[in-house]
Amino acid sequence: MRLVKATVARSLARPITKMTSTIANSPSGTDLDERFAQGFKWMLLSRTLEEKISSLYGAGKIVGGVYLGKGQEAFSTALAMSLQRGKDVFAPLIRDQAGRMAFGEDMIDTLRTYLGSVLGPMRGRDGNIHRGRPDRGMPAMISHLGAMISVVCGMLMARRFRGLTDVVGASSIGDGGTSTGAFHEALNLAAVEKLPLVVAVANNQFAYSTPNDRQFACRDLVEKAAGYGIAGHSVDGLDLAACLEVFGQAVAQARNGGGPQLVVGSMLRLCGHGEHDDASYVPAELKASAQDCLKRAREQMLARNLATPQQLEVMEAEAYEVVQATVIQVQNEPTPNPAQETWTPLASSWLMEGIA
Amino acid sequence: MRLVKATVARSLARPITKMTSTIANSPSGTDLDERFAQGFKWMLLSRTLEEKISSLYGAGKIVGGVYLGKGQEAFSTALAMSLQRGKDVFAPLIRDQAGRMAFGEDMIDTLRTYLGSVLGPMRGRDGNIHRGRPDRGMPAMISHLGAMISVVCGMLMARRFRGLTDVVGASSIGDGGTSTGAFHEALNLAAVEKLPLVVAVANNQFAYSTPNDRQFACRDLVEKAAGYGIAGHSVDGLDLAACLEVFGQAVAQARNGGGPQLVVGSMLRLCGHGEHDDASYVPAELKASAQDCLKRAREQMLARNLATPQQLEVMEAEAYEVVQATVIQVQNEPTPNPAQETWTPLASSWLMEGIA
Amino acid sequence: MSITYLEAIREAMRQALTQDDAVFLYGQDIGSFGGAFKATKNLANEFPGRVLDAPISEDAMLGMAIGAAIDGMRPIVEMQFADFSSIAFNQIVNQAATHFWRTGVPCPLVVRLPSGGTSGSGPFHSQSLESIYAHFPGLIVLTPATVGDAYSMLLEAVKLNDPVIFCEHKFLYYHLKADGLPTENLPIGKARIARHGKHATLVTYSAMLHESLRAADELAQDGYEIEVVDLRSVKPLDTDTVLASVARTGRLLVVGESFPWGGVSAEVISRVVTDGFHLLDAPPQRLNSKDTPIPYHPNLWGTHRPTANTISQELRRLVGF
């Protein structure tokens, strides 16, 4: 428990200090630069893809809900980039398109799920953000908020049982999701088992239409960490470099036996809750003053001499093209055929019975 | 929110200081003395009653479980004595026999429920500690831990809707109960609504057989308060005077608009989880070093010159007699007659249908 | 004046709030935003302080409503989707449902469940849970299929002294319309003959009523007159009306949208055969959704749930028996 205590102490010492990075306070400038540039690419690709998904929805090509992560790409990307593909576990939520890609989810999985291609991971049985590949370390979220955190705990327990000790598991949640009993039970369980769990709370100031002051009463959600005896971190969710730094630390601490880590990022959702929603409940002045983490990252790409304006335009054009090409491919793929469905929810198919 | 913040700050300032009272630090010596003497009476009466219940169980006169509060009387009594009968709300749990009495529950309700008298508040439909009189501000607990806290929130909301602003509601919970999602959701809801709720956590170091270190990972459960943005208090649960003082403060703060109050008391259960349980899981040295809050209070009654040894013996004899007399009365009362049962769970009895 | 199923529900809440100070509304995003489906649109302005936004805490939401109910209030709780009532399950079935029986103190509250499938909603925004709640003693479970019932049954539900699970069907929210609201209606507990017939009885409820009526139209073209019974309430369940219809037709098909194992269709068939075995000229039949989670893709969803088409097939088999 010593390690946890130490980090708790730290988190208590500065419960609401926000990290804002400068080249100075980063471990190694160049290393951070590479990760920054890589992160920007994921953010750009995610934004480009989501803009296309939004227009497909507008054109009536997507049935059901569309939930986007516009404005939250930096936080989501940094979390996923801090994890090790093919080894760690990541349970994304509804605003993690960027993180999903950074963790290794193929763009085509996203489009196949939204467009209901039978070739996608969910085969048209489930849609939009309700997708994943558990066998690749990415469980498929159910809608019920908070429910995935304990699932990640279980995947970490499984690896611990198998003697794999240096695996980290991460789960995303929103400010509203912290009000669920599931969030509480899972964090407490993780703390008791001292699991290498990182829970990333994206506080975008609203849960659907509900503002923070109708959702919780603590000053900063990071104050919850001490109550679980786990480490807490706060970060400016619009600052990619800061996010990379804080998640880098949190993941490293979890991997090194520091127990669960709670990372709270502040940001604003720059879209509706879903594409059906115009976010009329967000005050005009808040909307007006809102900053875009992608725009910021783009400026920093130039400021840090990581790319020239021309190079950025090329990157943007390339992102657009790959999205377009993938959409066209998926639109030509077969949708599910009820006659070919097995209609059995059991792996033990011989125990299935034909009742209706 | 200002008030809450202030108290939070206080609770953070001394997260684990335990209050131990002296006449000195009490508001008014004599006033505290009176309350102390009254509290001792409730503790004595509760202990005497529970010893009788235990022997009735041993003699096979009680069907089902028997759950006692031995060792927790000071904490339970002080909570209830800090509330106003006939006005406030108190949702006791399984170790609150003392607090129930101090809040005004008649001893006969306890015995009628344990012995299944049809004249009791539960009429034989429910038993043992699953009893209450919601219309007198004491809801009847269901077994599911944590579930009563939000019910108290609702009773407080009801009074707020009716314009009654100075009502306080209290709910008891154990260390194990803090791991429930229900506990978390209710505390958060209370904090958001800034309800006059006092949650008393009796940390008796075990949840059935499970020790604290398998239940939570924070140093002290009071550290959870900050995460909800509510006030936190710690107290030595064996010290009646300290408990009276701390609960007095917490209830006053809640009544004066200070929002929810989390009060954590430390103690050890001096009996089994239920009377079927010999608490073999409690380490011998812990058992040996365990102190009895009733014994302590008795000594203080003498030390504070609140009673002579003779007076104490009289009080003990009287307690024993009233318990005996009530048991005899209840044992002669009718048990439920299935033929006279209405077998309808609906208040709208005309909507009942005879299916089987 | 034309009014939708959803508007009828809103109007019932407006009436309830107007008639009784003890009524208040609680749910996620139901305040100034008016709720995910806009069921409470404007009500927060019309009734200040009585339409409250809840945190994402279904267990505490129900616990709070129960506490208020046993202390004199009449809360109406909106679950954002019926599917999320799984989090409030314990408070509903163990606290609310048992309260009056255990203590003698009534627990008058209404839980509104936006229920049932709509295209593209998938496994967690489409469920019909009436069979789950009806299994537990102490709950009243209502399943209105018409604009008039949505209105009058919700108004009546708020006045009952018991916990009521009010299953609204999302598929009907915007599309189902009527010209005006009823001034009087059948009481809760009574089923309605939605269409008279003599060749077979089709018992159904909620959105499946409309698929069933379409199926009955189809069979009318083949000369078969199907009597359609709208249960309106699945607990209590109006066995008398069902038996009386089966006595006229001798044949029974029960159609529901929920999962096939157990539930409403099994309960209706069991009641008919135990009490009215001799009335049947053919084996009673049932049609429910398939025994899998509810699929996202419209192709699959259209096959997963009963439709006018599959109901007609069942009816043809039944009348041809």
Place this chain on the structure above:
Amino acid sequence: MSITYLEAIREAMRQALTQDDAVFLYGQDIGSFGGAFKATKNLANEFPGRVLDAPISEDAMLGMAIGAAIDGMRPIVEMQFADFSSIAFNQIVNQAATHFWRTGVPCPLVVRLPSGGTSGSGPFHSQSLESIYAHFPGLIVLTPATVGDAYSMLLEAVKLNDPVIFCEHKFLYYHLKADGLPTENLPIGKARIARHGKHATLVTYSAMLHESLRAADELAQDGYEIEVVDLRSVKPLDTDTVLASVARTGRLLVVGESFPWGGVSAEVISRVVTDGFHLLDAPPQRLNSKDTPIPYHPNLWGTHRPTANTISQELRRLVGF
């Protein structure tokens, strides 16, 4: 060597832990303490690090088990009482039950539910929830009535690649004994003829099997031979064996301990009448608990649930029809 129902369950877990490293046990107080009913007594010592005490967090317990299961483990989770699974309800019915269907990745886990009534246990330590879980696609629901089934079905359940709800009856834990454990047994999904007869078929399961056999004894004294079918598994439900028996007897009574609305008895009757209507010489009947919470007092509890006595009465009515 004589062995109890509870010991059989423990022995099955010991076997499972011995045979497969992927198996682990998780539950409140199940470690060195051995669990509230001592089902896991000594197992923590025998299998260090594989029998873990859980915090009082049923939702997270199931979520954790699911995560472990989809990542290669085979957890067995003990609920301290079936009644408390209401807190794990969402993870069971929405996460575990849907996982294989949604993702193609199996979710092999067993949830042990100490179920059913015992004297003085009251509304929250007595519930039988098999009908609730069986309603949801993707779950297997087992209800062993004998020592041998408790053993062999639990061992088989652990090997299945699906989530299994294992309903153990607390009333049988200590009192029900057998001399030894079976080396082979019927597979999951097959019902057993527990007693042969020709005048009526009595379908039942779990503790009600023993009340039913006593009732059958009583009727034998009046010269009626009752065939008793032990379902063993309520989902899947062995309709063939039930129909075959009804074909022999022409009469059906279904007895269960759970609440009367919907559920196992309604499902069995519905299957028999839809597929085997012509086999019946009399209206099928059912007997369940009364439609109230489960009472604390023995006087009331004895009337609330079916007993040999009330079952005999039903049987007499049935054979006399």
